[in-house]
Amino acid sequence: MASVPPLPPYRPRHSDAAALLFRSPSFSPGVSPASATRPPRRFPVVASARDMPWPHVLTVAGSDSGAGAGIQADIKACAALGAYCSSVITAVTAQNTVGVQGVHAVPEEFVGEQLRSVLSDMSVDVVKTGMLPSAGVVKVLCESLRKFPVKALVVDPVMVSTSGDTLSGPSTLATYRDELFSVADIVTPNVKEASKLLGDVSLHTISDMRNAAESIYKLGPKYVLVKGGDMPDSSDAIDVLFDGKEFTELRGPRIKTRNTHGTGCTLASCIAAELAKGATMLHAVQVAKKFVESALYHSKDLVIGNGPQGPFDHLFELKSPLYKMGSLQKFNPDNLFLYAVTDSGMNKKWDRSIKDAVKAAIEGGATIVQLREKDADTREFLEAAKACVQICKSSGVPLLINDRIDVALACNADGVHVGQSDMPAWEVRELLGPGKIIGVSCKTLDQAEQAWKDGADYIGCGGVFPTTTKKNNPTLGFEGLRTVCLASKLPVVAIGGINAGNAGSVMELGFPNLKGVAVVSALFDQECVAIETRNLRSILKNACSRS
Ligand SMILES: Nc1ncnc2c1ncn2[C@@H]1O[C@H](COP(=O)(O)OP(=O)(O)O)[C@@H](O)[C@H]1O
Ligand SMILES: Cc1ncc(COP(=O)(O)O)c(N)n1
Numbered sequence: 001m002a003s004v005p006p007l008p009p010y011r012p013r014h015s016d017a018a019a020l021l022f023r024s025p026s027f028s029p030g031v032s033p034a035s036a037t038r039p040p041r042r043f044p045v046v047a048s049a050r051d052m053p054w055p056h057v058l059t060v061a062g063s064d065s066g067a068g069a070g071i072q073a074d075i076k077a078c079a080a081l082g083a084y085c086s087s088v089i090t091a092v093t094a095q096n097t098v099g100v101q102g103v104h105a106v107p108e109e110f111v112g113e114q115l116r117s118v119l120s121d122m123s124v125d126v127v128k129t130g131m132l133p134s135a136g137v138v139k140v141l142c143e144s145l146r147k148f149p150v151k152a153l154v155v156d157p158v159m160v161s162t163s164g165d166t167l168s169g170p171s172t173l174a175t176y177r178d179e180l181f182s183v184a185d186i187v188t189p190n191v192k193e194a195s196k197l198l199g200d201v202s203l204h205t206i207s208d209m210r211n212a213a214e215s216i217y218k219l220g221p222k223y224v225l226v227k228g229g230d231m232p233d234s235s236d237a238i239d240v241l242f243d244g245k246e247f248t249e250l251r252g253p254r255i256k257t258r259n260t261h262g263t264g265c266t267l268a269s270c271i272a273a274e275l276a277k278g279a280t281m282l283h284a285v286q287v288a289k290k291f292v293e294s295a296l297y298h299s300k301d302l303v304i305g306n307g308p309q310g311p312f313d314h315l316f317e318l319k320s321p322l323y324k325m326g327s328l329q330k331f332n333p334d335n336l337f338l339y340a341v342t343d344s345g346m347n348k349k350w351d352r353s354i355k356d357a358v359k360a361a362i363e364g365g366a367t368i369v370q371l372r373e374k375d376a377d378t379r380e381f382l383e384a385a386k387a388c389v390q391i392c393k394s395s396g397v398p399l400l401i402n403d404r405i406d407v408a409l410a411c412n413a414d415g416v417h418v419g420q421s422d423m424p425a426w427e428v429r430e431l432l433g434p435g436k437i438i439g440v441s442c443k444t445l446d447q448a449e450q451a452w453k454d455g456a457d458y459i460g461c462g463g464v465f466p467t468t469t470k471k472n473n474p475t476l477g478f479e480g481l482r483t484v485c486l487a488s489k490l491p492v493v494a495i496g497g498i499n500a501g502n503a504g505s506v507m508e509l510g511f512p513n514l515k516g517v518a519v520v521s522a523l524f525d526q527e528c529v530a531i532e533t534r535n536l537r538s539i540l541k542n543a544c545s546r547s
């Protein structure tokens, strides 16, 4: 057996995430005779592949020798978002930052053979298409998807590269429209492609993009995203999503850079990766757009090649001090707006599972969820927590675990909430790494200061009103809340006895860092959790608009 290198020395806190792997006290590199018969040790800090099925995207696209777009971009994008990416190559392009010098299409039968190899063996969640060089290849793909159905199909109708070179001729257009769009979950044309699909209509404004999305929707996909990366004269990069009923404008700053080669391929692959992870379409598109924007921003000064269209760095997060394990989204304090905290006693009383309680709170509009299951036994709690992680991920709502760092690690939750008698926040940070959310309950100015020093992300302050949920919990009142808010450099969520009758008065206090209210009984000690959540949300919104 290969010798195992000695443990690296303990690193100081806020060390990079990779080093955290080696910091767990329960990870020992020694191989004892007994361990030869045991399954290999698992790194406790990262949920293992056995616990988390690996979301799988199959990209059916062309190879870009310059590796900025095509298959190469797809694999990097999926890897960055934590999805496995298999690849069926439809064409090999000789391509660089100047343009496309040559295209060598893979014979249709061989595209079919690759599809069969992957789909018959591997469990693919989502298929994403890029360059499909001929009508024949589109037909072969449709046939394979009929034989081996997948959960979702993302179609990026690549026709012309950003450099202006043709990647799929006009003869393919009709087959795209007639055969592929009707089975697609989302089609993602840029403005030029949308124009071509609609018989060369001209698209100059957001209103034109909306009309185009509506017309393409009529060709059969469930969603259409018209991308405005190439819209001239716009200081923002604006995309328009249409679901058959509503338009959503996704707006981000236009990053000034030459390195935009592969943005379209990357966006579609990110959407596919998020869908494979279980996200809703809107959430998948939002994450994808943010990813492209961040990647362009971090790569804006990168110089690869001499042409006008450079590639960007999909794995920019690896270089960032905020590199996070598996989670791209940084904590957004606005998530504290309507903070739902579960309670095992109340779930029992109303004969509800934790999972059903969480589902209902999210349905009603909760913006963050904490599982506070003081009496649950560990194994049962972990199973429920894993199910809740799935529910929350697919809705884009962060899920935190109260007290139990071990459970948070095992279910790969978004973070934890700890009290003053639990593990200190800096120790929690050591264990969870920089990417997870940590909240700390604070009643005093000193505790708020310490939470900030310890690297917490937010403070829970209360009890603002008397409560029966927590025993021996002194009431701080508005004055106590005010003291902590003013002293705190962190966002604050108010907690303790808050309900539909008094939530408005809390939000009307209007402290800039008071971001929301956390509630237990007001949601979960009620017959219909979703209705109560919806009601409370509208009360909070009204109060905010008044203050
Ligand atoms: N310079 C930029 N800054 C920020 N986002 C951009 C920029 N260029 C493109 N995008 C975004 O990249 C994604 C891909 O869009 P686009 O470049 O229009 O597609 P394609 O590569 O197919 O032409 C879209 O979400 C778009 O808004
Ligand atoms: C093989 C291949 N597939 C797709 C694109 C489009 O990418 P972009 O429009 O961002 O240049 C490309 N240039 N090459």
Ligand SMILES: [Mg+2]
Pocket (backbone or CB within 6 Å): 162, 229, 260, 261, 262, 263, 264
């Ligand atoms: Mg582009």
